[in-house]
Amino acid sequence: MSNSIDQLSFSDMASACSILYEEQVLCSICLSEFKEPVSTPCGHNFCKGCITQYWNSQDSRPVQCPLCKKKLGNKPKLQVNSEFRDVVEHFNHTRVKSGPKIVAQPGEVPCDICTEPKLKAHKTCLVCLASYCEPHLESHQNLKKHKLIDPVSNLEDRVCKKHDKMLELFCRTDQQCVCMMCLNDDHSGHEAVPLERAFKDRRGMYENVTSEMKKTENSKSQSVKKLKDSVQKSRKISVNDTGQIAEILSxxxxxxxxxxxxxxxxxxxxxxxxxxxxxxxxxxxxxxxxxxxxxxxxxxxxxxxxxxxxxxxxxxxxxTSPNTPLLDPFTEQHTYAGLVKQSVGQIKKSINNEIDMLIQKISSPDCCGAENMRPSTPNVWRPLKDKLMMIQQCNAVDVTLNSYSAHTHFTVSADGKTLSYRPREHFFDPLGWRFKHYYAVLGNEGFSSGQFYYEVDVYLNRSWTLGVVKESIRRDKLFPLTPEHGAWVFWGSLCPPNIRRIGVFVDYERGELSFYNTETRDLLHSIAGCCFTETKTGLQAFLYSVVGFSTVHRPKLYPFFSLSGLFDILTITPVECTSQDA
Incomplete structure (x- = not known):
């Protein structure tokens, strides 16, 4: 019976020791079986080497128990617990090895209790300011008031450097984390809330900010997409434009x-x-x-x-031989190259100016688009509806004043372009070249064929007379300025007021004389059916026919200029080839 009791007691002891082994036989520092187990004054057991190394690693910090954190004052003198050592050694042979332990890797938070190798921390205690692996955390679960969070590093940043207390509050006034002692010191009277509440408020604010950021991101993404689409569209339009321009110019x-x-x-x-x-x-x-x-x-x-x-x-x-009209072999010999050169030169100049202006507009940074760009000379591409422009381009001649034909009351400028009225006579004219009864002057150039055109600036006066006369006109006689006497003229008194420049056009072949207001492009007066030629009669006709000459004579026509107002002036001006729409 005694043997059975002894056996039972031994069995119960083994069972009890088994339970003891499972919960307490492992050193809470190295998580291995105790080696030279010693007990601290607070009653916890550790390997002698583990607890000694732990206390040595604390530097100048107060000596405390690694488990309950009870401060022990000076390092106690540790002695090996022989009875507990015997229990550990007894069950070293019977314990079952635990599974693989998770060692902390670089970048992971290690357990502060483990000796090398340190296991990966499972939780961090904000009260103890220590991180615990899963095995070490089991003995910590009894401390219900301790706050556990996911493992974090740099725990010293969570302690107030001034009061060595946990940062548990958030000062809204200074926007910083503080401890309880700070509210009685530097942050006295400030609004402070628990970190958890401040955390929720700040996270809510961040959520709102991120929500707005997402909206802004979406808006900017849409803008980027639109810009990219615009670039693609612009590229297509540019390619299309260059193709069309090539086609148009071709x-x-x-x-x-x-x-x-x-x-x-x-x-x-x-x-x-x-x-x-x-x-x-x-x-x-x-x-x-x-x-x-x-x-x-x-x-x-x-x-x-x-x-x-x-x-x-x-x-x-x-x-007498029959009156056979003879054709002067040089009378109707026209050269068209000059007219073409002049017309093409004007068109070329207009095209170059237009394209240069387009290039300048396109290159301008404030260019608003093709829809706001209009050709500056739209008439370039239209048929020349302005008859005067064609006349100006093709029939303009250079006319100068013949000072030897001017009335003695006139003064002709050195360049032969300006005529002015002089109230007193200064010249004696024994040869009869000057006009005596008309305040007039002729042009130096005479024309017996074709067409010619010139312009005169009359300086807004109305006392002028312009036209052409035959070369045979008598300058020393008084005669009516009529076609019967070889004069075709137009008086300024018949014009509307405020006319500045007059254009004179003569078509010798068709017998026409026209006067234009060059500013408004209006035809002021026209004389048709003019007979500028003369037919020889009598003996002259006989002699001309005998030698084979034509009896039709083509006298030269000279430009005629007259002024009658005191201090009046007129000037022959260069012809400007511009249309009314220009």
Whole structure:
């Protein structure tokens, strides 16, 4: 019986020791079986080496128990608990090894209780200011009032450096974390709340901020997307524009080539018609020449006769040759290259100016788009509806004043362009070159064919007279300024007021004379049906026909200028080729 009791007691002891082993046989520092277990004055057991090393690592901090944190004063003298050591050694053979332990890796928070190797911390106690692994945390669970959080490092940052107390409050006045002692010191009277509440408030604020940031991000993302889409669209438009510009300019080149071919064909056709007409005239003239030679031979035979009666009775009829109009071979010889060069030069200048302006607008940083850009010279691409512009481009001539023909009350400038009225006579004119009864002057240049145009600035006076006269006009006689006397003129008194510049256009071949207001482009007056040519009659006609000359004479026309107002001035100005819309 005694043996059974002993056995039972031993079994119970083993069971009890087994329970003791599972909960307390492991050193709470190294988590291994006790080696030379010693007991602290507070009743906790540790390996002698573990507790000694732990206290040595605390430097100048007060000696305390690693488990209950009870301050022990000076380091106590430790002695090995032999009975507890025997229990540990007894069950060293019977304990079951635990599973693999998780060692803290670089960057992870280690357990402050473990010796090397330190295990990974599972929780951090804000009261103890220590981090615990899972095994060490089991013995800490009894401290219910201790606050546990997920493991964190740098626990010293959570302690008030001035009072060595936990930072448990948040001062809203100074926006910083404080301890309880701070409220009685530097933060006295300040508004303070628990860290948890301040945390919730701050996190709520951050959530609102992040919500607004998300909205801003979405807005900016949309803006970025729109800008990228705009760039793509702009690139497509640019490619399309360059393609269309190339097509437009290519079409312009083709159009110019087409017009070139048409112009060449027109000139060639004109030349063919002229040659055909000339050949017909040559044939007619050769026939008339043959008849003329035959009649001349007959007349020469009569001249050689000494018989009075025979000469008088055999006078051939039609002594004068038929009035065959002869074409002066140089009269209608037109050169078109100059006109084309002048017209193309104007168009080229307009195109260059327009494109240069477009380039400047495109390169400008404040360019608002093609819809706000308008061509500065839209008339360049339209047909020339302005007849005066065509006249200015093609028929402008340089006219100067003939000072030798000026009335003695006139003064002509050195460049021959300005005429002014002088109230007293200063010149004696024995040759009769000057006008005596008209306050007038002629131009130096005379014209007997084609078309010519010039402009005169009349300086807003109305006492002027402009036009053309024949070269045969008598300057020393008083005569009416009418076509019958070889004068075609227009008086300023017939014009509307405030006219400054007058354009004079003469078409010799068509017998037309026109006067324009160059500022408004209006036709002021026109004289049609003018007969500028003269027909020889009588003996002159006979002699002209005998030698084969045309009896039609083409006298030169000279520009005519007249002033009648005191101190009036007029000036011949350069012709400016601009249209009304320019």
């Amino acid at each position: 079409a312009l080149v083709l159009s110019l080539q087409k017009k070139q071919n048409e112009l060449v064909r027109a000139i060639e056709q004109k030349q063919k018609e002229s040659e055909k007409q000339t050949e017909g005239r040559i044939t007619l003239l050769e026939q008339h020449l043959s008849d003329l030679r035959k009649r001349r031979s007959e007349i020469e035979q009569l001249i050689k006769s000494e018989d009075y009666l025979y000469l008088l009775q055999n006078c051939p009829p039609n002594l």
